[in-house]
Amino acid sequence: MKIDVVVVGAGNAALCAALAAEEQGASVLVLERAPQEESGGNSRFTAGAIRFAYRGVEDLLEVMPELTDEEIARTDFGTYTEDQFFDDMFRVTRYRSDPTLCELLVRRSFETMKWLRGKGIRFQPIYGRQAFKIDGKFKFWGGLTVEAWGGGPGLVDSETEIARSKGIEIRYGSRVTSLLCDGDRVTGVRVKAGGRLYDVEASAVVLASGGFESDPEMRTRYLGPGWELARVRGTRFNSGDGIKMALSIGAAPFGNWSGCHAVGWDFNAPEFGDLAVGDGFQKHSYPFGIMVNAEGRRFVDEGADFRNYTYAKYGRVILEQPGNFAWQIFDQKVVHLLRDEYRIKQVTKVKADTLEELAAKLEGVDAKAVIEEIRQYNAAVSQDIPFNPNVKDGRATIGLAVNKTNWANTIEEGPFEAYQVGCGITFTFGGLRVTENAQVVDVDMMPIEGLYAAGELVGGLFYFNYPGGTGLMSGAVFGRIAGTAAASSLAGLAETRA
Numbered sequence: 001m002k003i004d005v006v007v008v009g010a011g012n013a014a015l016c017a018a019l020a021a022e023e024q025g026a027s028v029l030v031l032e033r034a035p036q037e038e039s040g041g042n043s044r045f046t047a048g049a050i051r052f053a054y055r056g057v058e059d060l061l062e063v064m065p066e067l068t069d070e071e072i073a074r075t076d077f078g079t080y081t082e083d084q085f086f087d088d089m090f091r092v093t094r095y096r097s098d099p100t101l102c103e104l105l106v107r108r109s110f111e112t113m114k115w116l117r118g119k120g121i122r123f124q125p126i127y128g129r130q131a132f133k134i135d136g137k138f139k140f141w142g143g144l145t146v147e148a149w150g151g152g153p154g155l156v157d158s159e160t161e162i163a164r165s166k167g168i169e170i171r172y173g174s175r176v177t178s179l180l181c182d183g184d185r186v187t188g189v190r191v192k193a194g195g196r197l198y199d200v201e202a203s204a205v206v207l208a209s210g211g212f213e214s215d216p217e218m219r220t221r222y223l224g225p226g227w228e229l230a231r232v233r234g235t236r237f238n239s240g241d242g243i244k245m246a247l248s249i250g251a252a253p254f255g256n257w258s259g260c261h262a263v264g265w266d267f268n269a270p271e272f273g274d275l276a277v278g279d280g281f282q283k284h285s286y287p288f289g290i291m292v293n294a295e296g297r298r299f300v301d302e303g304a305d306f307r308n309y310t311y312a313k314y315g316r317v318i319l320e321q322p323g324n325f326a327w328q329i330f331d332q333k334v335v336h337l338l339r340d341e342y343r344i345k346q347v348t349k350v351k352a353d354t355l356e357e358l359a360a361k362l363e364g365v366d367a368k369a370v371i372e373e374i375r376q377y378n379a380a381v382s383q384d385i386p387f388n389p390n391v392k393d394g395r396a397t398i399g400l401a402v403n404k405t406n407w408a409n410t411i412e413e414g415p416f417e418a419y420q421v422g423c424g425i426t427f428t429f430g431g432l433r434v435t436e437n438a439q440v441v442d443v444d445m446m447p448i449e450g451l452y453a454a455g456e457l458v459g460g461l462f463y464f465n466y467p468g469g470t471g472l473m474s475g476a477v478f479g480r481i482a483g484t485a486a487a488s489s490l491a492g493l494a495e496t497r498a
Contacts, residue, residue: 003029005486006189006202008176008242010034011041013455013475013482014208015159018168019119020483021206026490028168028483029200031191033175033209034237038275039156041210042234042427042456043472046152047279049126050476051144051469052109053082063113063146064123075125076139082106084143088467092309096256098460100436105461105470105477112477113146121158122149129339132389139390142308144469151278155472176241179205181249185449204450204486207440208479211428211456212240213260214272222257222430229324230315231265233281233424236272242457246432250442251451255459257430261466262315264291265424267325268348280344283421284311287407288337288389289330290377291421292362293321296369298377303406305392308468312426319423327362327420329374332413337389348420358416376400378410427471431459438482450489452482 005021007014010032018028032039054060057077061067085106089097117123125131126147131138148155163170173193180188180199188201212218216228218240247253269281286302287310293299300317304310318326330338342349352358355374359367380397387395387409397403432453433441440451455475462470 002201003027004202004490005204005206005483006031006200007206007208007483008189009041009207009209009455010039010160010170011043011208011210011455011475012155012159012472013479014041014206015156015163016476016479017206017208017454017483017486018163019159019166020480021487022163022166022168024484024487026487029202030163030168030170031174031176031189032170032172033241034172034235036172038235038237039172040153041238043475044152044156044275045234045273045278046472047129048148048151048155048472049130049144049469050113050123050146050148050472051085051467052113052146052473053085053106054080054110054145059110060145063117064125071125074137075131076137077125077145078140080143080145085109088143088309089470092465092467093463096463101458101461104436104481105474108477109473112473112480115480116476120162121155123147124149132337134390141390142306142468144308148472153275153278176209176245179245179249179451186249186451203490204452206452206454206482206486207242207246207432207457208453208455208475208482209242209457210235210238211431212243213238213425213428215239219425222428223260224258226319226324227425230262230319230423230425231269232272233263233265233426234273238427238456242453243431246440246451246453249448251448252433252441252443252445253430253459254433255430255461256463259429259462259464260316261312261426261429261462261471262319263311263424263426264314264318264326264328264421266346266348267420267422269346269424277344277346280341281346281424282341283328283419285330285338285342286314286328288334288409289328290374290404290411291326291328292365292370292373293326294323294364294366296366296373298373298402299326301402301405303396303404303408309465311468312466313464315423315425318421323364325364325420325422327365327418329358329411329416329418331409331411331416333409335417342419350418352416353414355411355416358418362418363420374411378412381408381410383410427456429459429462431457433460434458437485438478439485452486454478454482
């Protein structure tokens with residue numbers, strides 16, 4: 001069979017590419033390795049938060065026209081300008097984010113949100129996780145305000161339904177094993193489905209099949225020893241297939257191949273993500289407590305920044321601790337601030353009325369050492385500065401080997417709660433080099449005709465760390481760019497063949 005554009009994958013980036021290509025009049029086929037009930041890649045496992053630049057509530061109303069006057073009156077949505085987005089991207093990536101890719105991401109974020117809304121995707125404010133109520137008014141923090149209706153599953157289901165309504169065929173259980181290439185350009189893909197191989201001819205191919213986070217061999221090879229021990233937060237199907245097949249025809253690797261997005265994840269979570277639990281295994285309220293390792297020691301500044309800017313790098317730090325775990329400890333002053341994920345049934349938790357009793361329950365931890373660590377920590381808290389979870393409040397510790405910069409509260413009011421976390425890997429940062437049109441580049445820095453990429457397997461955007469909510473935005477922006485460019489290339493191809 002012959003198709004205009006084949007899209008490999010069926011997550012957010014892939015479906016945005018498919019919708020953009022169809023918008024240009026191309027015939028589109030989506031090939032998804034997973035069965036339908038597990039389809040959607042990592043997008044289905046996300047909570048659906050999506051970061052974009054907006055000037056104020058008037059911009060948000062273009063994305064969320066359902067906002068009521070009452071919601072607007074009781075909420076301080078603030079602003080998140082393009083300059084703030086740029087500052088966050090470059091700060092957290094240590095100024096290594098590729099300038100061209102970063103500019104595309106930031107400059108096109110708001111227009112892409114409006115494009116998604118125009119397609120029928122619905123969004124809502126993230127009241128439950130990104131806003132605290134102070135003096136009767138909700139205030140958003142950390143530049144992250146909006147999530148897809150129904151979270152990641154809702155986003156994928158909506159995009160899938162819209163794609164089908166536009167005549168886009170989606171084949172599940174169809175693993176693309178290789179790219180077809182005639183030496184000058186990519187001409188299609190080879191597919192394995194139902195125990196047989198078949199070829200699909202295509203004028204252009206968009207790779208949007210994720211990174212290599214689900215392959216323990218590749219994790220250990222590129223991220224380093226010990227990474228085979230990490231849990232995978234999302235899909236079991238992101239094993240680097242798209243990256244490997246592109247490299248095999250000469251595509252250029254690019255980006256932070258030894259880096260990844262990795263978070264604190266319940267220590268006893270399963271090997272791969274569980275769709276019934278979703279993102280509930282994450283444990284992201286650590287800025288309001290402390291984390292200790294097996295030696296009973298704090299090892300990281302829990303309050304270095306808003307959770308949005310530290311959570312994606314602290315998984316690596318936890319993996320590096322003795323036994324590859326840590327315990328998050330909270331007292332009653334902040335328990336009410338803990339996110340909903342702390343209240344799921346599948347949680348590794350202990351609770352005690354006294355610190356001594358709690359310490360004895362922390363499996364794998366030196367109990368005497370943790371009691372002494374908490375004593376020293378409590379003595380170092382600057383209690384003259386008021387605690388405020390909405391801002392970086394400067395309530396810090398003084399004189400410790402590892403100080404806490406913000407939100408430092410003493411651990412002294414029982415009952416106490418503690419949660420055991422390990423490392424949960426979300427996605428890998430290394431991938432393929434692409435042009436500003438999302439066209440894959442070869443090792444000679446020449447565009448590969450007929451090959452485009454979007455989503456996790458685009459390298460060069462993220463290094464060391466990641467601002468929360470940027471993954472879905474990146475997938476949508478570059479998916480739209482890739483799909484549009486792939487479809488637009490058909491006219492030039494027709495002229496060449498004529």
